[in-house]
Amino acid sequence: MRYLPLTPADRQSMLATIGAGSIDDLFVDVPAAARRDEDVDLPRHQSEMQVERQLSAMASKNTTASSVPFFCGAGAYKHHVPASVDHIIQRSEFLTSYTPYQPEITQGTLQYLFEFQTQVCELTGMPVANASMYDGSTAAAEAVLMAHRVTRKSRAVLSGRLHPHYTAVIENLSEMGGFTLAQSPRQPEASNGDELLAMIDDDTSCVVIQNPDFFGNVADFSALAANVQAKGCLLIAVVPEVMSLGLLKRPGDMGADIVVGEGQSLGNGLNFGGPYVGLFAAREKHVRQMPGRLCGETVDADGQRGFVLTLSTREQHIRRDKATSNICTNSGLCSLAFTAHMTLLGGQGLRHLAQINHARAAQLSQSLTAIDGVELISRAFFNEFSIRLSRKAVDVVDDLADKGVLGGVPAARLLPDGGLDDVLIVAATEVNTDEDIASYAAVLQEVLS
Numbered sequence: 001m002r003y004l005p006l007t008p009a010d011r012q013s014m015l016a017t018i019g020a021g022s023i024d025d026l027f028v029d030v031p032a033a034a035r036r037d038e039d040v041d042l043p044r045h046q047s048e049m050q051v052e053r054q055l056s057a058m059a060s061k062n063t064t065a066s067s068v069p070f071f072c073g074a075g076a077y078k079h080h081v082p083a084s085v086d087h088i089i090q091r092s093e094f095l096t097s098y099t100p101y102q103p104e105i106t107q108g109t110l111q112y113l114f115e116f117q118t119q120v121c122e123l124t125g126m127p128v129a130n131a132s133m134y135d136g137s138t139a140a141a142e143a144v145l146m147a148h149r150v151t152r153k154s155r156a157v158l159s160g161r162l163h164p165h166y167t168a169v170i171e172n173l174s175e176m177g178g179f180t181l182a183q184s185p186r187q188p189e190a191s192n193g194d195e196l197l198a199m200i201d202d203d204t205s206c207v208v209i210q211n212p213d214f215f216g217n218v219a220d221f222s223a224l225a226a227n228v229q230a231k232g233c234l235l236i237a238v239v240p241e242v243m244s245l246g247l248l249k250r251p252g253d254m255g256a257d258i259v260v261g262e263g264q265s266l267g268n269g270l271n272f273g274g275p276y277v278g279l280f281a282a283r284e285k286h287v288r289q290m291p292g293r294l295c296g297e298t299v300d301a302d303g304q305r306g307f308v309l310t311l312s313t314r315e316q317h318i319r320r321d322k323a324t325s326n327i328c329t330n331s332g333l334c335s336l337a338f339t340a341h342m343t344l345l346g347g348q349g350l351r352h353l354a355q356i357n358h359a360r361a362a363q364l365s366q367s368l369t370a371i372d373g374v375e376l377i378s379r380a381f382f383n384e385f386s387i388r389l390s391r392k393a394v395d396v397v398d399d400l401a402d403k404g405v406l407g408g409v410p411a412a413r414l415l416p417d418g419g420l421d422d423v424l425i426v427a428a429t430e431v432n433t434d435e436d437i438a439s440y441a442a443v444l445q446e447v448l449s
Helices: 008-018 023-027 048-059 083-089 107-124 136-151 164-177 222-230 242-246 284-289 332-369 393-402 434-448
Strands: 155-158 180-183 204-210 234-239 258-262 278-282 293-299 305-312 374-376 384-389 423-427
Touching: 008 023, 083 332, 107 242, 107 278, 107 293, 107 305, 107 332, 136 155, 136 164, 136 204, 136 234, 136 258, 136 278, 136 284, 155 164, 164 180, 204 222, 222 234, 234 242, 242 332, 278 284, 332 374, 332 384, 332 423, 332 434, 393 423, 393 434
Parallel strands: 155 180, 155 204, 204 234, 234 258
Antiparallel strands: 258 278, 293 305, 374 384, 384 423
16 A cells, blocks of 8 residues: 555645745754754664564663652643543543534533533633643643734733743744734742733733742732733633642632643643643633633433533634634543543542642652752742752752652753753652652752762
8 A cells, every 4th residue: 555645746746836846845944953864763674573672672761750759840740640530531432532523413522521611610710611722831822812812902921930831832823923922031939920010011912820830839819810900901820730729729719811721630641741631711701712612511302401512613613714723632532531530539539639739749848958958949839849959950850860869840941041050840749659758858968968
């Protein structure tokens, strides 16, 4: 079977149509340093058993999150996923279902998406949520575009404590859409938001904050929300660690207009960075500007309970020029895993799990800050905090890894030009034991001495 049926003449005709001289012209925006000039150093063919053995040998060189004490976070968190979650999502009726193009036929899919939306509303304190997004970063970018549509303005103000990956995605979509951005300084210390208010002008549609922020700081932004709205802007709250909503005041209760977040912590493993699931909730008056899809509950002609696709404004369902979003997935299987895990926990279970997370982080912070050369930056935090070290954080992390501890994420890894070489972001969750924490403290003391 031919998997590439196009002839050289076919390819040349296609290139001529789009005005490109060669295939290489299609990749001019990819930095030269990221391209390969030669073939990948792999054999042209091998048997299945040989491939499995070779790949296993390559994988064994990695230090996995489950094999050593693990304290990395910064947007992706290691939590325990019950075996029952995997059992549920691997049932054939769930695993094989996809986008419901004839939605009312797939009642099971619509029902769990409806339940997912309900859970997101309960978690965020917002009246309406959509049937999930691609991930947290794209949800944040879509929220900014939504704020532009609602206010008919074209400038966004971003907190300097917003996750750099989220900032990068917002910048990308803003550049393509012709919108402008401003961002406050990237400081690891907490702030009351006055610097964000000072940056608002007549063309500003929204202010984007994160809670807990990139450095782990937790804040009540109720006053900031009121002041932002008094200036005619929307406040967008980003929550990359959904587990925090089991313990912290909900963004909707603090006055946020749009709440977005990352749902990976519930039902989804680290998965090498994806796939994840984006959360998106908003005020009911803005519902028609929400991206994605919205499932609703109704009754059929016989009075039986049923579910329908109430609102669907993405480009696969309506004309492109009328769409609010062109992101073509809602991470359906990941949102199902989220819903299954959340259902198994219930509200009381989630709160208890969140309390364990905070207790573990508090215990870890006390153990680490008792070491000479370690200073705690985050004064109020959930399960993640930042510390300042007496050495460059990236070197300390390498030394810790050599001794069998994955000790966190150097801030400079994601913010190389931020002057944060000595800042380390550390996370602790329910999977970290007393022995893990004691091991980390002992190894860190050895590395810094």
